[in-house]
Amino acid sequence: MYAGYAAGFLYRPWNSSFGADLFKNDKKMLKTTYNLEVRYYETDLMGVVHHSNYIRYLECARHQCLVELGLPIDSIERDYGIMMPVTSVECNYHFPAKMGDVLRIESRIEKMPKARIEVLSDIFNQDGKLLADAKVVLGFIHSDTRKPTRIPECLHKAFSPYFDNE
Amino acid sequence: MYAGYAAGFLYRPWNSSFGADLFKNDKKMLKTTYNLEVRYYETDLMGVVHHSNYIRYLECARHQCLVELGLPIDSIERDYGIMMPVTSVECNYHFPAKMGDVLRIESRIEKMPKARIEVLSDIFNQDGKLLADAKVVLGFIHSDTRKPTRIPECLHKAFSPYFDNE
Amino acid sequence: MYAGYAAGFLYRPWNSSFGADLFKNDKKMLKTTYNLEVRYYETDLMGVVHHSNYIRYLECARHQCLVELGLPIDSIERDYGIMMPVTSVECNYHFPAKMGDVLRIESRIEKMPKARIEVLSDIFNQDGKLLADAKVVLGFIHSDTRKPTRIPECLHKAFSPYFDNE
Amino acid sequence: MYAGYAAGFLYRPWNSSFGADLFKNDKKMLKTTYNLEVRYYETDLMGVVHHSNYIRYLECARHQCLVELGLPIDSIERDYGIMMPVTSVECNYHFPAKMGDVLRIESRIEKMPKARIEVLSDIFNQDGKLLADAKVVLGFIHSDTRKPTRIPECLHKAFSPYFDNE
Structure with a gap:
């Protein structure tokens, strides 16, 4: 995983500064931060x-988190034959984002994923104002049969250091 | 309102067949149906x-409903100075839509809107399979001050025939 | 082809009124008209x-044209293993489209496609004002090898009645 | 302008590494480089x-260039009452971008803009492969009247150091 990350580092120099930031905290959950700029369109x-x-910004944040974990989504699909469809989305909008804004998405996964991943996120603007909070749930399916499955081994390994044994 | 609708009819002949369909039912709520084809992109x-x-399809369905009520969204903004921002979205995904699919969105507003409009929707494909269900809540703001307001008079009038007096 | 169209007719009743309209004219070219409403987002x-x-509207028009020819794009990809990537786009913008507008896209293919399809389009609003004109060129590739190929037999057959023998 | 840029720097730390890079070269033109990651959707x-x-990526690159020049697009619209509509787009597609790709967009403005800005761009992937080349032309209009105008003074000043006097 680290090799992959290092290789990525060569052409993604900004990851270190604004990429997802992974760490264990007291609560033993996975937390990440992702920044992005609003686009005109x-x-x-x-x-x-x-x-x-x-809803799309939240996906960008999730994907960056997977990149930092060493498992970019395209590799999960291509190398492991697993897709991760979104099964539900909830989003509450508090304050609008405008052109020129730089958003910070703070996401956390509080429970070690089993059949699903539940991601909780808060979206802030550059003034620290909360724009939206959201919960997105993803499942796992085999890409050939499109049948649901439990969390694949590759993701289980990548996630488990961030959670207490259960 | 009817004149506007009739004029619209001239260049929107397909509305009569696949446009939102408004009627009172026993439950006295507003129900609409909207069809759309999946686009490649x-x-x-x-x-x-x-x-x-x-989330975007649901918006198309809401807007068509407003057109049928004689109050297209751009007119509400331009003529009445009212915007209708989405304040929350919930969507549960059951089965994927594919290229070539023709979707049917059945929406209902069960309570006469006051400070908010709550729209419940089910999205089906051409085989009648339920793809998703959703709840979207919209508020009302003045477009100049961006301050919240209650339902504007123009919308109150348009909606009230579809609900019991309260 | 007609059977396919008839089948499509069952769940796409509005096609007959606003769908692509195919006919031979003096110049022996393929002409189609496609209507669509501007969406808020x-x-x-x-x-x-x-x-x-x-650029996306133009694609919708092309796809509707293929549906009318009895060869929807998803079927070309799935049943014939052929993809049709866009190889170039040119678009000149004359007048903006606004929310509430209903656009009419008139497209024509003037030359029987061989290695490429060249589609010329004009986009009008409901007042007949020209909003944009465009030229889009598509190629053909095998979906497995992603190698270029000439026009596949299925499309050659579908297109040829609309052009003089060459 | 510099103060604004410096302020921007505080919360856009990655600009320095992957943001638009402006410099005069022998040919006296404006050149910029912009990087972005492909998003799943x-x-x-x-x-x-x-x-x-x-077409959207090209816009992101142009906007970043304006930010680096100290004139973000939203400020041009809000503070100077000038909008910059796209008047034409040409794009040639050579090789597809895929999920996981990090794109580099190299743009140049070869002539000092007068009534229009002409931007030439090449889009590369992380392997240096040319994916597309494009030419986009923008005009200037007053945001209140929507009438065309020549390049506004604020932009003239910002651009002129990068071109020979003419």
């Missing part, structure tokens, strides 16, 4: 970011 | 419609 | 449809 | 980035 007639784009 | 690496696009 | 901070969305 | 049924997204 993501705004709408109201002059703010369209609500559907937050 | 809405699919993703998994070969299915990306989950964020369902 | 397609607008941007300027209050008009973002320029990238016209 | 930008891929399509073919498993590659949808062609319309390159």
Whole structure:
């Protein structure tokens, strides 16, 4: 995993500064931070970011987290034959993001994933204002049969150091 | 309102067949049906419609409903100075939509809107299979001050025939 | 082809009124018309449809044309193992589309496709105002090897009645 | 301008490494480089980035360039009342981008903008492979009247150091 990360480092120099940041805290959960800038085409007639784009931002944050864990989503699909479809999304919108904003998405996985991954996220702007909070649940399916499965071994290994044994 | 609708009818002939269909039922709620075809760019690496696009489809259905009520969203913003930001979204995904699918979105508003509109929707494919169910809540704000307000008079009038007096 | 179209008709009743319209004219070319309504999320901070969305609208028009020819794009990929990547796009923007607009895309293929399909399109709003004109070129590749190929037999057959023998 | 840039620097630390890079070269033109990672939802049924997204990537690169010049697009619109609509787009696609790819967009403006800005770009993947080349032309309009205008003074000043006097 580290080799992969190091290789990634060659052409993703900004990861170290704004990429997902993984660490164990007292509560033994997985926490990550992801930053991104609002893009012009993501705004709408109201002059703010369209609500559907937050759902996409959350995905960017999750994928960056997987990259940091050494398991980029495209590799999980290609190398392990596992897809991770979203099974539910909940998002509460508190304050709009605007063009020029730089968003910070703080995500946490509080329970070691088994049949599903539950990701809780807060989205802030550059002033630290909470724009939205969200819960996204993902499942696992075999990419050939599209049948549900439990968490694949590769992900179990990558995740387990961040949680207490259960 | 009817004149506007009739004018709209001239260049939107397909509304009559697949547009939102409004009627009072025993339960006195507002129900609408909206059909749309999956677009190629809405699919993703998994070969299915990306989950964020369902959030967009739901918006298309809401907007068509407003058109049928004689109050297209752009007119509400331009003529009445009211915007309707989404305040929360919940969506449960049951089965994926694919390229070539024609989706049917059945939506209902069960309570006469006051400070918010709560829209419940089910999304089906052409085989009648339930792909997703969702709840979207919208608020009302003044477009100049961006301050929250109660349902504007124009919408109150348009909605009230579909609900029992309260 | 007609059977396919008839089958499609069952669940796409609006095709007959606003779907692509295919006919031979004096010039022996393939012409189609496609209508679509602007969606809210397609607008941007300027209050008009973002320029990238016209590129997507053009694709919707092409796909509807293939449906009318009895060869929906997903079937071409799945049943014939052929993908049709876009190899170039040119689009000139004359006047902006706004929320509430209903667009009419008139497309024509002037030359029988061999190694490529060249599609010329004009996009109008409901007032007949020209919003944009475009040229999109597509190639053919085998979906397994991703190697270029000439027009597949299935498409050659579908297209040839619309052109003079060459 | 510099103060703004410095302030921006505080919360955009990654700009220095992957942001637009401005310099005069022998030819006296404006050149910039912008990097971005492919997002999952930008891929399509073919498993590659949808062609319309390159048009969006080009916009991200242009906007970053304006940020580096001290004139973010939202400020140009808000503070100077000038909008910069795209008047034409040409893009040639050579090789597909895939999930996991990190793209490098090299753009150049070869002529000092007067009534229009002409931006030429090449898009590469992390292996240095040319994926696409493009030309995008933008005009200037007053945001209130939507009438065309020549390059506004603020932009003229920001651009002129990068070009020979003409």
